[in-house]
Amino acid sequence: MNEKIEKIIQNIKPINFKLMEEAQEKLDKLTKPQGSLGKLEDFARRIVGISGTLSPSIKRKVILVMAGDHGVAEEGVSAYPQEVTFQMVYNFIRGGAGINVLAKHIGAEILVVDMGMAKDFPLEESIIRKKIAYGTNNMAKGPAMSRDEAERAIIAGIEVFEDELNRKGIDIIGLGEMGIANTTSSSAIVACLTKSKVEEITGRGTGIDEDQLKNKIRVIKQVIEVNHPEPKDGLDVLSKVGGFEIGGLVGCILAAASHRVPIVIDGFISCASALIAIKLAPLVRDYMFASHNSVEKGHKIALKYIGKVPMFDLSMRLGEGTGAALGISFVEAGVKILTQMATFEEAGVDNKSS
């Protein structure tokens, strides 16, 4: 594998489990019955293990929205035309999309990255330019991209993360994406890696009807048959049935874990990226939080496969990082519990009588 990717993977260390025990001791001294803040306490404990400090602080929250087009869109797998990728990215830049609203709501910034849109973005517009190609190839006919392109997509993701980390710092990262037909790619990835039936992990994406769903399932089966991606080789899966934005997210995950920055998964597509990242570097798993359970059918199977329990289920299926945004806010709530609550001693409250 590429040297830069190898190096990042080697830098990923286990989270600090010993410090997590100390975090629990600290949590147990706070003015509440032990364990009574449930998963908020889990989040706090895990952030301690990731960040390596008993007094973590989530100051700068970033949601990375990676965009790419998919050649397989020409097989009629989406309810929307391919142009919508570009148009929606424009909408992200202008601030009118769902992710803009929710990022602002939780106090996060978004970074929009062109990983491989079919059209070039006007030069005067502020977007991070990492285009690998003008959309992937139609993977129903052959590999989505070359192995070299897959590596370049991962490296681009690493660079985006590290550039931003060096420039302004990142305390938590949410994974967002945009790419018409990318649930098709994600279904192929998840079917392959979890060895699930295509029917079981294929959903309606942006909202296709029964006939379109049948077609989508047929296309995904063909995609797998034509490319026979090797489940043991994450890079092979990414190159044959992935997408540029998915590769970018994989790179971002690897980079975040190597810098001990917590990662919040959004929906089905970012979860597919998480599966590939875990395949490449199993230790990244502990750096990740699953935000929500989306409507997209395969998401639940993918989350189960990586052993993550989502924080909530609001029947969302928009992507863009919208679920991750709300999830980041929950993680932050947990961290504040750990760092801002008074102890029984400080507050002069009697602890449990029994």
Add this chain to the structure above:
Amino acid sequence: MNEKIEKIIQNIKPINFKLMEEAQEKLDKLTKPQGSLGKLEDFARRIVGISGTLSPSIKRKVILVMAGDHGVAEEGVSAYPQEVTFQMVYNFIRGGAGINVLAKHIGAEILVVDMGMAKDFPLEESIIRKKIAYGTNNMAKGPAMSRDEAERAIIAGIEVFEDELNRKGIDIIGLGEMGIANTTSSSAIVACLTKSKVEEITGRGTGIDEDQLKNKIRVIKQVIEVNHPEPKDGLDVLSKVGGFEIGGLVGCILAAASHRVPIVIDGFISCASALIAIKLAPLVRDYMFASHNSVEKGHKIALKYIGKVPMFDLSMRLGEGTGAALGISFVEAGVKILTQMATFEEAGVDNKSS
């Protein structure tokens, strides 16, 4: 019933269902697949129905933390001594409790009310003083309070809400509480109103062991046997097996609904208050949002009884309004989606091709 309560109840009108349909039309024009923000859209629609405007805005968020003591605490139903009610209220005022942290996290203010603590709060401390009595009577031996006291507790809740509404405005209210032994009272209320078995709705509260749980169940059965509260009469249930903080929350719910202000339920105790409020004025149901599903066993049954699906389950069981705080943030997110996202037309995005 008392005239003031009667008047408030008469002022509660149905929410505006017609406007909710218009809200959905507005939501369907926003740059996202129709319905893809799931429950966030439901929240927005409902806030429109409650507030009566297509452009609602949640500016001032308030969490009301009502405190009261329970005579039944002397039966050994809690893991903590009664003094902890007072000590924790002190902690609320000082800003060191879970609800302080989470309210601040979501940008809400908290109002702490002494509805009937066993001790008086120092005069120099800033707390809303509505003490009905120095704790309820031990309801294992007779009614928790008189019918007159129950009415006065409700009226106090109405006054707290209306005073604050007049002073600074309230755009959404979260229901919080503190009172050692108040899960015992809530279990009695919920068992009575939902006609459930005591065993089914009695949990471990702040964290009692197996023997203490058996004792708690025995006590609750005795409470019901001694008082035989009448399920058709909400006021009878409140006075015989309720608490002053629970009565205060009932008043707050009635007042909020009468002023078309949305209400976010917290855990088991605030849900028991909701059951009584609905019994007194069924229309309040549509003004309420259920935030979380708590660990406390009877909460799920109570939520089901009033037909509310909680937004999330983080295995929390602290009360104080902590779940409501996070729920308010979700409702607010939904409202912002409705009011801040761009439409397909504004953003120049192609709508669904099919």
